[in-house]
Amino acid sequence: MRPVLRSFALANLIVAALPQPAWSQATQPSLQLAPFAAPITPVGQTLGQGLSTSLHFDTETLGVVGGSGARQAVSIAAFQAAATLDTAQAGLWRGGQFDLMLMGVRSSGNLQTLTNMVQLPSNLWAPNFLRLYQLSYRQQLGPGFVQGGIMDMNNTFDTAGVAGHLHNASFGIAPTLTSNANIATFPNPGLGLMGGLNLGGDWSAQAGVWQGDPPGMTGAMHRGALWVAEADHRWKDAEHVGGALKLGAWHLQQSNPAYGADSGGLYAVSEWRWKDAARRNWAAFLQGGWSPAASNPVQAYVSTGVRFVGITPARPADVLTLGIAQARLQSLPSETVIEAVYSLELVPHLYLQPDIQRIRHPGGTPGRLWVAGLRVHIEQ
Secondary structure, three states: OOOOOOOHHHHHHHHHOOOHHHHHHHOOOOOOOOOOOOOOOOOOEEEEEEEEEEEEEEEEEEEEEEEEEOOOEEEEEEEEEEEEEEEEOOOOOOOOEEEEEEEEEEEOOOOHHHHHHOOOOOOOOOOOOOEEEEEEEEEEEOEEEEEEEEEEHHHHHHHHHHOOOOOOOOOOOOOOHOOOOOEEEEEEEEEEEEEEEEEEOOOOEEEEEOOOOHHOOOOOHHOOOEEEEEEEEEEOOOOOOOOEEEEEEEEEEOOHHHHOOEEEEEEEEEEEEOOOOOOOOOEEEEEEEEOOOOOOEEEEEEEEEOOOOOOOOOOOOOEEEEEEEEEEOOOOOOOOEEEEEEEEEOOOEEEEEEEEEEEEHHHHHHOOEEEEEEEEEEOO
């Protein structure tokens, strides 16, 4: 999703010395998949002539193991197959990138009915589907870019990479967005157009518009539109201590009151990464969302957590992540989730992820739930 048109080659040379935001770095051989799965950044297979591919398969079984909920299990299988074409490497023009992704999910049982949670305990669960998930083109233009097509807005906006291993869906995107607006994100991407600009001084900005009611994939903007904008600040010092701050705003404009009320809100994401005395990798995150309209079921959201990579020298690829999240509900007690997940690399490209979550006031109702799950992730 990066490089540059020939007519902007001089501009690119000028901005090359500036600190670059993540979206303007050299083209990666794979997409940031949604929902997140271990590892956070997929491994791509370069086929040559600018074409690279990635394939991911996940299976998960989870269910309520304690508390007031029914003792039932839900099984999920999901796959993602992606291809990227870098036009410069393919010998065509500079600065272009085509992205294609197919995705399918097969689920047994209804996780929403089983848990009654606002913050769904699996970011893989969805009603069964098989669809074209992304088909987009991106063009780098000097210090900026434009991109359009069928896309998941959460691939770019309101993301917390440090929280990527956590299974609860709220760590991937704030429920002030997903519960209050029908937006183009998992499991339903949508038609969108976005752009970004490197502002210098470690700052960048991006904005976009997506169709409302993306499951229909018809009529484009006839069912309203979601507008979103975000400013990003990234930093890193010589000791590999770094972080990011993202500040965003969104507005859902309905084309017909029969589809619901207009909605909007703010969000913020902050991440920190550092190494301890043993040179092991640590990271932490803090997320928040605010959407106070009286018609919104989720008025505010906050989450935080910590990630530790390489538990022992013998297991440098294993990851332990802890997180806590709270969704403030309209006229109901807040729903609070505490989660721990361990990502165990069995062999290269094969991961086992046991997960445990404790939920207080699921869906704003009295009581507590314990949800446990086991995920297997395979990538190529």
